[in-house]
Amino acid sequence: MAQGKPYRFESYDGDSSVAVFLIDPGGEQVEDAYAEVEFGNLNPHLDDGVPKVFRGAKLGYVTGIELPDELQGRGIGTAMMESLEKLARGRGVETLLLHPIGIPDPTRFYLGLGYEPVSPLAGQSLPLYAKRL
Numbered sequence: 001m002a003q004g005k006p007y008r009f010e011s012y013d014g015d016s017s018v019a020v021f022l023i024d025p026g027g028e029q030v031e032d033a034y035a036e037v038e039f040g041n042l043n044p045h046l047d048d049g050v051p052k053v054f055r056g057a058k059l060g061y062v063t064g065i066e067l068p069d070e071l072q073g074r075g076i077g078t079a080m081m082e083s084l085e086k087l088a089r090g091r092g093v094e095t096l097l098l099h100p101i102g103i104p105d106p107t108r109f110y111l112g113l114g115y116e117p118v119s120p121l122a123g124q125s126l127p128l129y130a131k132r133l
Protein backbone atom coordinates (compact mmCIF):
# COMPACT_ATOMS: atom_id res chain seq x y z
CA MET A 1 0.00 0.00 0.00
CA ALA A 2 1.31 3.48 -0.88
CA GLN A 3 2.48 5.41 2.18
CA GLY A 4 1.37 8.88 3.18
CA LYS A 5 -1.71 9.03 0.96
CA PRO A 6 -5.11 9.54 2.56
CA TYR A 7 -8.36 7.74 1.88
CA ARG A 8 -10.33 9.65 -0.75
CA PHE A 9 -13.71 9.54 -2.40
CA GLU A 10 -14.73 8.89 -5.97
CA SER A 11 -18.15 9.93 -7.13
CA TYR A 12 -20.77 8.59 -9.50
CA ASP A 13 -23.06 11.17 -11.08
CA GLY A 14 -25.91 9.39 -12.87
CA ASP A 15 -29.29 10.23 -14.41
CA SER A 16 -31.32 9.52 -11.29
CA SER A 17 -28.71 8.88 -8.61
CA VAL A 18 -25.41 10.09 -7.21
CA ALA A 19 -23.02 7.98 -5.17
CA VAL A 20 -19.71 8.16 -3.36
CA PHE A 21 -17.19 5.33 -3.12
CA LEU A 22 -14.18 5.08 -0.86
CA ILE A 23 -10.72 4.66 -2.35
CA ASP A 24 -7.92 3.37 -0.11
CA PRO A 25 -4.42 4.92 0.06
CA GLY A 26 -3.24 2.34 -2.49
CA GLY A 27 -5.81 3.55 -5.02
CA GLU A 28 -8.14 0.54 -4.68
CA GLN A 29 -11.88 0.86 -4.21
CA VAL A 30 -12.79 -0.31 -0.70
CA GLU A 31 -15.37 -3.11 -0.78
CA ASP A 32 -18.67 -2.40 1.02
CA ALA A 33 -17.89 1.32 1.38
CA TYR A 34 -20.39 3.53 -0.40
CA ALA A 35 -23.21 6.04 0.02
CA GLU A 36 -26.00 6.71 -2.49
CA VAL A 37 -28.84 9.16 -3.11
CA GLU A 38 -31.63 8.55 -5.60
CA PHE A 39 -33.65 11.47 -6.92
CA GLY A 40 -35.80 9.88 -9.60
CA ASN A 41 -39.00 8.12 -8.61
CA LEU A 42 -38.95 7.92 -4.80
CA ASN A 43 -42.15 5.88 -4.50
CA PRO A 44 -40.33 2.55 -4.05
CA HIS A 45 -38.65 4.00 -0.94
CA LEU A 46 -41.64 5.76 0.59
CA ASP A 47 -44.32 3.21 1.36
CA ASP A 48 -46.54 5.91 2.79
CA GLY A 49 -45.99 8.30 -0.11
CA VAL A 50 -44.21 11.66 -0.07
CA PRO A 51 -45.30 13.62 3.02
CA LYS A 52 -47.42 16.64 1.99
CA VAL A 53 -44.94 19.13 3.44
CA PHE A 54 -42.35 18.08 0.85
CA ARG A 55 -44.57 17.97 -2.20
CA GLY A 56 -43.24 20.27 -4.93
CA ALA A 57 -39.69 20.20 -3.58
CA LYS A 58 -36.95 18.38 -5.43
CA LEU A 59 -36.30 15.44 -3.15
CA GLY A 60 -33.57 12.88 -2.84
CA TYR A 61 -33.56 9.69 -0.82
CA VAL A 62 -30.46 8.21 0.81
CA THR A 63 -30.74 4.58 -0.21
CA GLY A 64 -27.78 3.53 1.91
CA ILE A 65 -24.45 4.27 3.49
CA GLU A 66 -22.06 1.62 4.63
CA LEU A 67 -18.48 1.20 5.77
CA PRO A 68 -16.63 -1.98 6.68
CA ASP A 69 -16.37 -2.48 10.47
CA GLU A 70 -12.66 -1.66 10.65
CA LEU A 71 -13.17 1.79 9.09
CA GLN A 72 -16.12 2.88 11.24
CA GLY A 73 -15.86 5.51 13.97
CA ARG A 74 -13.11 7.60 12.32
CA GLY A 75 -15.23 10.32 10.76
CA ILE A 76 -15.19 8.74 7.29
CA GLY A 77 -18.98 8.23 7.27
CA THR A 78 -19.54 11.89 8.13
CA ALA A 79 -17.17 13.02 5.37
CA MET A 80 -18.81 10.60 2.95
CA MET A 81 -22.30 11.98 3.71
CA GLU A 82 -21.07 15.56 3.33
CA SER A 83 -19.56 14.71 -0.04
CA LEU A 84 -22.80 12.98 -1.09
CA GLU A 85 -24.92 15.94 0.02
CA LYS A 86 -22.74 18.28 -2.06
CA LEU A 87 -23.20 16.07 -5.13
CA ALA A 88 -26.97 15.92 -4.57
CA ARG A 89 -27.14 19.71 -4.16
CA GLY A 90 -25.24 20.05 -7.42
CA ARG A 91 -28.04 18.11 -9.09
CA GLY A 92 -30.70 20.45 -7.73
CA VAL A 93 -31.84 18.31 -4.81
CA GLU A 94 -33.33 20.58 -2.13
CA THR A 95 -34.18 18.12 0.62
CA LEU A 96 -32.83 14.68 1.46
CA LEU A 97 -34.99 12.02 3.07
CA LEU A 98 -33.92 8.76 4.70
CA HIS A 99 -34.94 6.01 7.06
CA PRO A 100 -32.22 5.41 9.66
CA ILE A 101 -32.08 1.65 9.70
CA GLY A 102 -28.98 -0.26 10.70
CA ILE A 103 -27.30 -2.32 13.35
CA PRO A 104 -26.41 -0.64 15.62
CA ASP A 105 -29.06 2.05 15.15
CA PRO A 106 -27.49 4.92 13.13
CA THR A 107 -30.01 7.55 14.31
CA ARG A 108 -27.35 9.47 16.31
CA PHE A 109 -25.11 9.54 13.24
CA TYR A 110 -27.84 11.22 11.19
CA LEU A 111 -28.89 13.60 13.96
CA GLY A 112 -25.25 14.76 14.14
CA LEU A 113 -25.39 15.51 10.42
CA GLY A 114 -28.47 17.71 10.85
CA TYR A 115 -31.24 15.30 9.82
CA GLU A 116 -34.46 15.71 11.76
CA PRO A 117 -37.42 13.39 12.21
CA VAL A 118 -40.45 14.28 10.14
CA SER A 119 -43.57 14.40 12.31
CA PRO A 120 -45.04 10.94 12.19
CA LEU A 121 -48.19 10.69 10.13
CA ALA A 122 -50.93 8.29 11.02
CA GLY A 123 -50.23 4.88 9.60
CA GLN A 124 -46.55 5.52 8.78
CA SER A 125 -44.53 2.40 9.24
CA LEU A 126 -40.96 3.73 9.66
CA PRO A 127 -39.54 6.98 11.09
CA LEU A 128 -38.61 9.28 8.21
CA TYR A 129 -35.80 11.82 8.61
CA ALA A 130 -35.19 14.89 6.47
CA LYS A 131 -32.54 17.54 5.90
CA ARG A 132 -32.88 20.68 3.81
CA LEU A 133 -29.65 21.09 1.83
Ligand SMILES: CC(C)(COP(=O)(O)OP(=O)(O)OC[C@H]1O[C@@H](n2cnc3c(N)ncnc32)[C@H](O)[C@@H]1OP(=O)(O)O)[C@@H](O)C(=O)NCCC(=O)NCCS
Pocket: 064, 065, 066, 067, 068, 071, 072, 073, 074, 075, 076, 077, 078, 079, 099, 100, 101, 102, 103, 104, 105, 106, 107, 108, 109, 110, 112
Ligand atom coordinates in the same frame (compact mmCIF):
# COMPACT_ATOMS: atom_id res chain seq x y z
C1 LIG B 1 -23.41 4.48 10.02
C2 LIG B 1 -21.96 4.59 9.48
C3 LIG B 1 -21.98 4.83 7.98
C4 LIG B 1 -21.30 5.80 10.19
O1 LIG B 1 -20.01 6.01 9.67
P1 LIG B 1 -18.77 6.25 10.66
O2 LIG B 1 -17.60 6.64 9.83
O3 LIG B 1 -18.64 5.06 11.54
O4 LIG B 1 -19.30 7.48 11.51
P2 LIG B 1 -18.43 8.71 12.05
O5 LIG B 1 -17.11 8.22 12.55
O6 LIG B 1 -18.39 9.78 11.01
O7 LIG B 1 -19.33 9.12 13.30
C5 LIG B 1 -20.05 10.30 13.40
C6 LIG B 1 -20.94 10.23 14.59
O8 LIG B 1 -21.97 9.23 14.44
C7 LIG B 1 -21.90 8.30 15.54
N1 LIG B 1 -22.19 7.00 15.00
C8 LIG B 1 -21.64 6.43 13.92
N2 LIG B 1 -22.21 5.25 13.68
C9 LIG B 1 -23.13 5.06 14.64
C10 LIG B 1 -24.04 4.03 14.94
N3 LIG B 1 -24.12 2.94 14.17
N4 LIG B 1 -24.83 4.18 16.02
C11 LIG B 1 -24.76 5.27 16.79
N5 LIG B 1 -23.90 6.29 16.55
C12 LIG B 1 -23.11 6.18 15.49
C13 LIG B 1 -20.49 8.40 16.03
O9 LIG B 1 -20.39 7.98 17.36
C14 LIG B 1 -20.21 9.87 15.87
O10 LIG B 1 -20.80 10.60 16.88
P3 LIG B 1 -19.95 11.30 18.01
O11 LIG B 1 -18.86 12.05 17.27
O12 LIG B 1 -20.95 12.16 18.67
O13 LIG B 1 -19.42 10.17 18.83
C15 LIG B 1 -21.12 3.34 9.78
O14 LIG B 1 -20.98 3.17 11.15
C16 LIG B 1 -21.70 2.05 9.19
O15 LIG B 1 -21.36 1.69 8.05
N6 LIG B 1 -22.57 1.34 9.92
C17 LIG B 1 -23.17 0.07 9.46
C18 LIG B 1 -24.14 0.26 8.32
C19 LIG B 1 -25.29 1.20 8.70
O16 LIG B 1 -25.85 1.12 9.77
N7 LIG B 1 -25.64 2.08 7.75
C20 LIG B 1 -26.75 3.00 7.92
C21 LIG B 1 -27.92 2.55 7.10
S1 LIG B 1 -29.27 3.72 7.23
